[in-house]
Amino acid sequence: MGVSLKDIAERAGVSLATVSNVVNGYRPVGERTRQRVQQAVDELGYSPNLSARHLRRGRTGLIALAIPELTNPYFAELAEIAIREAAGLGYTLVMENTAADGDAERLLLDGSRRQTIDGLILSPVRVGRAEVLDRRAGNPLVLIGEGVYDTPYDHIAIDNVAASHAAIRHLVAIGRRRIAFLGAPPGDDRQSAQLRLRGYREALDAAGLPFRPQLVARTDGFDRTEGRRAMGDLLALDEPPDAVFGYNDLVAIGALRALTEAGRRVPEDVAVIGIDDIEDGRYGNPTLTTIAPDKEAIGRLAVRRLVARIEGTPVTGPLTVQTPFRLIRRESTGGPTT
Amino acid sequence: MGVSLKDIAERAGVSLATVSNVVNGYRPVGERTRQRVQQAVDELGYSPNLSARHLRRGRTGLIALAIPELTNPYFAELAEIAIREAAGLGYTLVMENTAADGDAERLLLDGSRRQTIDGLILSPVRVGRAEVLDRRAGNPLVLIGEGVYDTPYDHIAIDNVAASHAAIRHLVAIGRRRIAFLGAPPGDDRQSAQLRLRGYREALDAAGLPFRPQLVARTDGFDRTEGRRAMGDLLALDEPPDAVFGYNDLVAIGALRALTEAGRRVPEDVAVIGIDDIEDGRYGNPTLTTIAPDKEAIGRLAVRRLVARIEGTPVTGPLTVQTPFRLIRRESTGGPTT
Numbered sequence: 001m002g003v004s005l006k007d008i009a010e011r012a013g014v015s016l017a018t019v020s021n022v023v024n025g026y027r028p029v030g031e032r033t034r035q036r037v038q039q040a041v042d043e044l045g046y047s048p049n050l051s052a053r054h055l056r057r058g059r060t061g062l063i064a065l066a067i068p069e070l071t072n073p074y075f076a077e078l079a080e081i082a083i084r085e086a087a088g089l090g091y092t093l094v095m096e097n098t099a100a101d102g103d104a105e106r107l108l109l110d111g112s113r114r115q116t117i118d119g120l121i122l123s124p125v126r127v128g129r130a131e132v133l134d135r136r137a138g139n140p141l142v143l144i145g146e147g148v149y150d151t152p153y154d155h156i157a158i159d160n161v162a163a164s165h166a167a168i169r170h171l172v173a174i175g176r177r178r179i180a181f182l183g184a185p186p187g188d189d190r191q192s193a194q195l196r197l198r199g200y201r202e203a204l205d206a207a208g209l210p211f212r213p214q215l216v217a218r219t220d221g222f223d224r225t226e227g228r229r230a231m232g233d234l235l236a237l238d239e240p241p242d243a244v245f246g247y248n249d250l251v252a253i254g255a256l257r258a259l260t261e262a263g264r265r266v267p268e269d270v271a272v273i274g275i276d277d278i279e280d281g282r283y284g285n286p287t288l289t290t291i292a293p294d295k296e297a298i299g300r301l302a303v304r305r306l307v308a309r310i311e312g313t314p315v316t317g318p319l320t321v322q323t324p325f326r327l328i329r330r331e332s333t334g335g336p337t338t
Numbered sequence: 339m340g341v342s343l344k345d346i347a348e349r350a351g352v353s354l355a356t357v358s359n360v361v362n363g364y365r366p367v368g369e370r371t372r373q374r375v376q377q378a379v380d381e382l383g384y385s386p387n388l389s390a391r392h393l394r395r396g397r398t399g400l401i402a403l404a405i406p407e408l409t410n411p412y413f414a415e416l417a418e419i420a421i422r423e424a425a426g427l428g429y430t431l432v433m434e435n436t437a438a439d440g441d442a443e444r445l446l447l448d449g450s451r452r453q454t455i456d457g458l459i460l461s462p463v464r465v466g467r468a469e470v471l472d473r474r475a476g477n478p479l480v481l482i483g484e485g486v487y488d489t490p491y492d493h494i495a496i497d498n499v500a501a502s503h504a505a506i507r508h509l510v511a512i513g514r515r516r517i518a519f520l521g522a523p524p525g526d527d528r529q530s531a532q533l534r535l536r537g538y539r540e541a542l543d544a545a546g547l548p549f550r551p552q553l554v555a556r557t558d559g560f561d562r563t564e565g566r567r568a569m570g571d572l573l574a575l576d577e578p579p580d581a582v583f584g585y586n587d588l589v590a591i592g593a594l595r596a597l598t599e600a601g602r603r604v605p606e607d608v609a610v611i612g613i614d615d616i617e618d619g620r621y622g623n624p625t626l627t628t629i630a631p632d633k634e635a636i637g638r639l640a641v642r643r644l645v646a647r648i649e650g651t652p653v654t655g656p657l658t659v660q661t662p663f664r665l666i667r668r669e670s671t672g673g674p675t676t
Binding site: 092 | 383417434437440441454561566591598599623624675
């Protein structure tokens with residue numbers, strides 16, 4: 001509805017030049033000022049005449065975020081952050097669902113969307129390092145998640161092994177000894193699950209606990225349905241676990257459901273912890289203890305790096321950025337009810 | 339990786355001509371055959387040289403699905419269906435998050451993305467009928483959801499009033515008399531909430547139950563947080579409700595959490611029903627009874643109508659299509675466990 005840069009400047013209480021610098025990316029602007037301008041942009045629903053500006057520079061103004069599971073709330077929450085960040089930098093973020101399909105990932109890597117997107121943020125699941133290195137397309141790429149390491153591309157992820165350590169240490173600290181891992185990959189095709197499994201083994205070792213292969217429950221995917229099914233397998237063991245570390249919150253939530261159906265008390269009989277801090281976990285019965293990655297940092301950094309690569313502006317800091325995470329203790333491991 | 343139409347024909351067990359008809363949309367193909375071809379397309383990750391084909395026809399091959407809440411699983415589930423349908427028709431579906439912001443909705447309606455998208459599927463929240471009628475852009479538009487009725491555009495939605503009737507009839511049938519409505523809009527700006535509230539009043543009337551204004555809990559948004567807060571208000575009444583009808587599953591899940599925290603039994607003390615049939619509701623404790631819209635029908639129809647309008651192919655059937663819904667009884671109203 002004809003929102004102008006002037007409207008934004010008034011709303012944000014800054015000069016027109018500052019708004020222009022933020023919106024057009026002409027000059028760097030201090031973080032707090034940038035945020036104020038971006039808030040005004042969001043509130044007013046400003047959409048700059050991007051097409052014209054981007055076209056002049058041979059760009060489309062579209063960037064893609066390719067995720068493996070649209071219905072995993074982790075990615076929806078991450079996408080919401082990335083969309084906001086992209087808008088503040090003058091780009092429209094498009095979401096692509098690879099559905100964890102190798103061919104879909106390869107097509108994106110090889111530039112099948114080159115005419116329509118300026119750059120790609122990819123959370124790889126099926127493709128490995130070699131395929132990333134061999135990609136045919138030369139357009140900017142930022143990797144997120146734990147699928148592929150050591151490439152010449154920017155990569156934003158948490159330290160999965162360290163995250164697993166934190167989860168296991170917590171379960172050990174509350175007195176658990178038979179700790180299961182729920183959500184091992186069926187083959188060797190999900191790198192992040194391998195890393196989390198490695199962290200689990202190392203942490204058991206550090207705590208002086210034996211690694212018991214029967215306590216590693218494999219799942220065919222990482223959703224609630226599979227988490228529930230695999231928890232059923234663990235409960236059928238002669239000596240079932242007294243704690244479960246889920247590959248992600250979704251499988252952990254599935255496990256909670258299986259425990260409820262089996263009449264087991266959480267955390268008294270079995271304590272449960274996940275990874276992701278999705279909102280569902282905060283509203284369950286019981287609420288879910290989790291390792292919370294800093295989604296805000298991941299989403300914003302990924303977009304900023306990609307835009308910097310597209311526009312050829314200097315990037316400071318290492319190619320691979322490990323973002324922080326923290327343990328949030330809730331009812332499923334004896335944390336407070338609220 | 340160089341998947342050809344021939345590969346698809348082999349995988350689907352159909353002729354090359356048939357694959358071409360499906361992928362390029364040259365001729366209509368029977369539904370079952372089309373599905374087989376589409377499955378092969380999905381499995382092989384085939385991406386036709388769409389850019390060239392669309393460019394020849396002055397199109398980009400991109401269509402947008404603009405939703406108000408990316409983190410509401412209902413929209414993620416709907417988007418997954420729409421993405422699949424669009425791919426089968428040779429289009430890439432881009433997701434746009436309006437964040438239920440009026441200016442964002444207006445910009446999309448007015449064609450701010452005209453150069454980059456061929457058409458728009460919009461779930462309007464803030465804009466009304468007048469603004470849709472007044473839109474400046476002439477590119478194809480399909481409306482979904484219950485925000486705006488009676489326009490010259492295709493519109494796919496469930497019958498909200500009838501859905502509310504079904505929910506209330508169920509609660510009355512299990513003996514409930516003090517039935518609350520959770521998630522009334524703060525103003526008059528959310529048409530679907532108004533319709534669901536109207537259905538609630540009508541159904542109470544039909545059941546011979548009085549309408550009690552204090553049992554209508556307003557929420558500032560339609561998420562878990564607000565559902566939990568508003569349920570707390572209802573529990574603080576001198577005579578709290580014995581059943582709650584949530585505007586959607588998310589507010590109903592928030593209500594379940596508030597009931598757990600308050601030590602109320604579900605459904606014995608308070609029965610709960612929502613709308614949407616999101617997966618979260620199937621894995622809660624208790625599981626959530628819901629009115630399930632036919633998301634498959636909504637997602638597929640919306641995309642097909644839009645593509646037909648873009649390509650100028652004939653459309654049969656009325657402009658407004660009311661898709662089916664059904665009641666799924668789960669533990670929160672005394673349904674079966676598992």
